Amino acid sequence: MKPAPFAYVRPSTLSEALTALGEDPDAKVLAGGQSLLPLLSMRLAAPSRLVDINGLPDLDHVTCTPAGVRVGALARHSAVLASAEAAASQPLLKMALEHVAHATIRNRGTTVGSVVHADPASELPAVLMLLGGSVDVEGPSGRRTIAADELYVGPLETSMRRDEIAVEAFFPALVPSAGVAFEEIARRQGDYAMAGLAAHVVLDGDRVVSARAGFFSVCDQPTVVDLTGADDPGAAAMAHLDPAADIHATADYRAHLVRVLTPRVLAAATEHARGRAHG
Numbered sequence: 001m002k003p004a005p006f007a008y009v010r011p012s013t014l015s016e017a018l019t020a021l022g023e024d025p026d027a028k029v030l031a032g033g034q035s036l037l038p039l040l041s042m043r044l045a046a047p048s049r050l051v052d053i054n055g056l057p058d059l060d061h062v063t064c065t066p067a068g069v070r071v072g073a074l075a076r077h078s079a080v081l082a083s084a085e086a087a088a089s090q091p092l093l094k095m096a097l098e099h100v101a102h103a104t105i106r107n108r109g110t111t112v113g114s115v116v117h118a119d120p121a122s123e124l125p126a127v128l129m130l131l132g133g134s135v136d137v138e139g140p141s142g143r144r145t146i147a148a149d150e151l152y153v154g155p156l157e158t159s160m161r162r163d164e165i166a167v168e169a170f171f172p173a174l175v176p177s178a179g180v181a182f183e184e185i186a187r188r189q190g191d192y193a194m195a196g197l198a199a200h201v202v203l204d205g206d207r208v209v210s211a212r213a214g215f216f217s218v219c220d221q222p223t224v225v226d227l228t229g230a231d232d233p234g235a236a237a238m239a240h241l242d243p244a245a246d247i248h249a250t251a252d253y254r255a256h257l258v259r260v261l262t263p264r265v266l267a268a269a270t271e272h273a274r275g276r277a278h279g
């Protein structure tokens with residue numbers, strides 16, 4: 001199928017882009033197009049105007065500071081994945097991005113686009129939530145920061161206002177006493193996962209003082225569960241999750257994957273933390 005007709009604008013400044021977005025209530029931002037264009041082609045979305053942000057300056061950065069990794073709205077998944085500095089600051093970014101789609105899609109799709117598209121099957125929203133990251137957005141009344149745990153309000157739904165543009169995502173650095181791990185089950189490499197999780201463990205000496213996991217492709221939005229001290233992490237996780245059924249997997253199968261993967265990924269994150277602590 002072909003998309004329904006739409007107007008197309010490609011502004012060259014952020015303020016022009018905000019104006020173009022604000023003056024049409026049915027307008028949508030176009031970034032890498034790797035999620036939006038399939039939706040248009042299947043006529044699951046029919047915006048009257050696309051505001052292409054690819055001509056905006058200064059948004060393609062991947063900047064590392066001691067606090068963490070700042071990813072601009074036009075940084076492609078592949079650029080974030082290729083950044084050795086980003087991988088050193090927050091290894092979970094690389095671990096997750098390796099599972100996002102295929103190389104050709106990662107060359108075009110943006111990390112910020114993935115974060116704000118809020119697909120419950122996507123890796124990055126769960127990673128951002130687990131790490132306590134945030135997104136900076138610009139709107140008619142200026143810039144604001146939305147914490148990841150206030151960003152996701154439903155499947156494909158965020159707390160961003162319709163006339164706002166996300167300009168940057170922030171992924172906090174991994175502190176020296178912490179470790180992370182990631183695993184997902186997909187039918188083929190590059191497919192969306194049938195279920196997956198990222199884990200974040202903090203040690204005090206050799207003792208685990210915090211163990212949390214961020215689940216994606218399990219419920220209808222990314223979900224972080226605190227599993228500190230749980231004897232059976234899989235069962236403890238399931239007490240907070242309500243797996244969804246779709247054409248890719250039944251709810252029972254997703255629950256099974258949660259029970260199997262959770263202890264495994266937590267153990268790997270603990271090993272990672274111990275390895276980092278011992279040098």
Ligand SMILES: Cc1cc2nc3c(=O)[nH]c(=O)nc-3n(C[C@H](O)[C@H](O)[C@H](O)COP(=O)(O)OP(=O)(O)OC[C@H]3O[C@@H](n4cnc5c(N)ncnc54)[C@H](O)[C@@H]3O)c2cc1C
Nearest residue numbers: 029031032033034035036101109110113114122165166192
């Ligand atoms: C075959 C295939 C497989 C894929 N597999 C995976 C996968 O395994 N895991 C995964 O996570 N993703 C997967 N993707 C999606 C891919 O990661 C996309 O790049 C990503 O979801 C969206 O980024 P984008 O830049 O392409 O956004 P677009 O498609 O341009 O936009 C997506 C949505 O976000 C909005 N948006 C984008 N950027 C902004 C912004 N800066 N401000 C405000 N709104 C914005 C758009 O208006 C739109 O609603 C796959 C895509 C394809 C085609």
